[in-house]
Amino acid sequence: MSLTLDIVTPDAKVYSESVDEVGFPTSEGRIHVLPHHIPLIAKLNAGDIKVHKGNKVEMLAVGTGFVEVYGDKVSILTDQAINVEEVDDKDIDEAIKRAQEALEEGKKSDIDAAEIERLEAAARFAMAQQIARGKRR
Amino acid sequence: MANTRDIRNRIKGVKNTRQITKAMQMVATSKMKRAQESAKSGRPYALLLADVIGSLSGNVEDVRQTFFATRPVKHRGILVVSTDKGLCGALNANLFRILSDIDSSAKFVSIGKRASQYLSRARRDLLADFTVNDRAPFAEVRKVVEFLLWSYEQETIDTVEIVYTSFVNTLVQEPEIVQLLPLTDLDSMLEKLHARFGAADDETVKDRREILFEPVRDEILAELAALYVKQEIHQLILEAQASEHSARMVAMKSATDNAGNLLDELTLQYNRARQAAITQEILEISAAAFAENT
Incomplete structure (x- = not known):
């Protein structure tokens, strides 16, 4: 089963x-x-x-x-x-960097909370990819 | 008979109009395809989410939760999804016909300029109006939903319902009213959802063992319900947009066809007028020649 x-x-x-x-x-x-x-x-x-x-x-x-x-x-x-399997490390690193930069910028130029939450989710997801990829090896 | 120059001017005008309506038709066609695609791609998610909530339905009876409990309805809360622009046939008119049957204690939230115009003209109680752009991104829809949920929790409104135009096919769009909150009749809601998406619902396995919740049940239920309402409203807005674009496409197609017919008629008239003028001229010349010879 x-x-x-x-x-x-x-x-x-x-x-x-x-x-x-x-x-x-x-x-x-x-x-x-x-x-x-x-x-x-x-x-x-x-x-x-x-x-x-x-x-x-x-x-x-x-x-x-x-x-x-x-x-x-x-x-x-x-x-x-x-x-x-479909992504490689370089893309992930870039995604994390992009997400964090966007987040920093967002926090400085007070955009609304929903948008920040969305950016945080993007950052978390990029991190998750890195973790998953690290565990695979 | 009208003079040839007038007719020529009209022909030019009609041609220009046809060009514009043709362009609008083509734009609407491509937008419709995109809207349909995005409405379709969200379906598995909506269905699974509804299934998850549905599998709880046996468990929620004793729950005292804002989203699941019914309370006496003083003010219905109705979200009206209309278009921003006109030129889409009877789409909005049909939508607003539903609204005229709703009694005056209801409170409204609108998406689209047409709805807010109509509601303020009809002197209805408009709580807020939002605009959502063509792609209806989740971030924009979210503001609307959060406002609705907040008003529901504050008991400004006692139900959350949505009036939108459901997409049957390219030629047929039907206005519809759907109740989202409170979540009372989960089974019939699930059935409707399955019917709408044409999915088989016999595959759900019945598992009678008690469900384990991580973390506590109430927290999960509240979050699931909020997510469900968000997802559902987003889905319905996408569908309303597919309806809008296909209605506009059909309206513009018939406008283009009409312009074509009008052009044919005008061209015929123009040729006739031109020929009449020529005949007239020849007649005059030959009459003058005849008069000189005698």
């Missing part, structure tokens, strides 16, 4: 496959889900998602959101997600 993992963002369905195990960061710490897990709804933190499939391990980076485990279905709702 395996798990179905769906990762959905407002822009698209990013990931939808059957997997063996999945681990993700929640507001209360990391949770690792195996088949027959009890139903769970948790707040997802920005960070890395570790997916075990056969003897392969995949790493994905996600932003904040929610996780639902229901039956043998794991649904992850998040604002953004990316498979870290």
Whole structure:
């Protein structure tokens, strides 16, 4: 018996496959889900998602959101997600730099709180990519 | 018969108009495609979010939560999504027809200049009006939603409903009213959502074990509900925009066609007038020649 993992963002369905195990960061710490897990709804933190499939391990980076485990279905709702295989370190470093610069600038020239929050989310997501990529090796 | 120069001027005018309406038609077509795409790409997210809330529906009965509990409705809160610009057929008129049935205790929030104009003209209670640009980015929609949620929590309004034009297909757009808050009837809401997106809902596995919440349940419920309302309103605004652009496209297409017909008619008239003038001239010349010879 395996798990179905769906990762959905407002822009698209990013990931939808059957997997063996999945681990993700929640507001209360990391949770690792195996088949027959009890139903769970948790707040997802920005960070890395570790997916075990056969003897392969995949790493994905996600932003904040929610996780639902229901039956043998794991649904992850998040604002953004990316498979870290698809990006390289240089892009990530640049993204982090850009995000932090934008954030600094934003805080100086008092733009509204929602916009700052958005920039922070971008920075967190870039960091999450770096972490996920670091763990992969 | 009108003189040839007048007709020529009119032909020129109609041609210019046709050029403009044709350009507008083409712009609307491409905008419509984009709006449809973005409305479509948000669907899985909306559906999954609704499913998550739906799977809670058995658990929320004893919850005393602002978003889930009904209270006596003194003032309905209605968000009206209209267009900023005109020239889109009967789209806005149809939308406002729904509003005329709503009694006067309701309070309104509008998106789009047309709605705020209509509401102030009809002397309705307009709490705020917002403008959202063509791409309807989440950041702009968020301000609107946050205002609505805030008014709901302050009990300025007792429901959150949205009036928008739903996109059926390119030719058909129907005005619709949807209630978002309070979240009381989750099952029928889910059903409607599935019907709207044409998704199969039989695949949801029933899991009867008790749900574990991390962190506490109330916190998650409140955040999920707020996220749901935000997402739903954003989705509906995107759909309203797809409707706007397709309505404009159709209106401009028929304007372009009409201009074409008018041009044909005018050209015929012009040729007739020109021929009549020539015949007249020949007649005069030959009459003069005849008079000289005799």
